[in-house]
Amino acid sequence: MHRRLLLSLALSLYVLGCQAQSAEPAPASPPQAVSLLEGKLKFDLPDGFDASALPAGSAEDGTAGASGQLFVNNAARQVVVVSEAPTPGGVAADDDDKVFLNGAAQGFVSQQKQASADYQPIDEDTLHTGALGLRRINAKGSFAGTPTLNTSLLAGSGSRLVVVQIVSRxxxxxxxxxxxxxxxDSMPARVAALAPR
Known part of the structure; x- marks a missing residue:
């Protein structure tokens, strides 16, 4: 399942941001524009984030069709991991599918807890950008021995699921x-958060 790709990346790539502190300072990268789900989910990252493509998913590890990007801000020691992959079982999701988001969120939290005993969800709510529903999960964790704050945004549309992971110390x-x-704030037509039902 594509979540295994996300988990392994989330647990290992944060270290890259920390290790990169020893490198020579480089000019700040310009703001990054991110577009997912055929443009239904758009947002911007501020300057200072360097982008690199994540390894493509493969059938061997159950991540076929998954793709994504890694954004690292060395100065701020923050990482944003963006992944888009087929929905579990190929199920079709509506743009604001509460049942789908509930299941996706439960599966995501379960997988995170299996990957790290320190993973502790704090709260969860639902947002909208245009007609697209988003599930936000705030949590604490520990990556490579470093205590972290983690905010994950999940969204689905059709046969695609997106996970955006924002990680800070x-x-x-x-x-x-x-x-x-x-x-x-950079998402078009975003409305206030609601508690999930």
């Missing part, structure tokens, strides 16, 4: 909240 709650808000 736990000792920078203001920086994490600011980045999450920047991402959300």
């Amino acid at each position: 736990e000792d920078d709650p203001q920086g994490h909240a600011h980045l999450v808000q920047r991402v959300l």
Whole structure:
């Protein structure tokens, strides 16, 4: 399943951002525009994030059809992992499919807990950008021994599921909240959060 790709990336790629601190400083990268689900989900990242493509999924590990990008801000020590993959079982999801989002969120949290005993969900709510529903999961965790704050955004449309993972160090709650808000504020026609039902 494509979630295994996300988990392994989330657990390993955050280390890259930390290790990169020892490299020579480079000019800040320009803002990054991200478009997913054929343009139904769009957002911007502020300057300072370097983008690189994630390895394509493969049938051997159950991630066929998955693709994504990694964005690392070395100065802020923040990572954003974006992945788009086929929905589990090829199920078709409506753009604002509460049943689908409930199942996707439960599966995501379960997989995260299996991957890291330190993963602890804090709260969960539902957002909208245009007609597209988003499930937001805020959590704490520990990647490679580093305590982290994690915000994950899940969305589905048709046969595709998107997961956006925003990861910051736990000792920078203001920086994490600011980045999450920047991402959300850049989404077109976003409406207020609602508690999931």
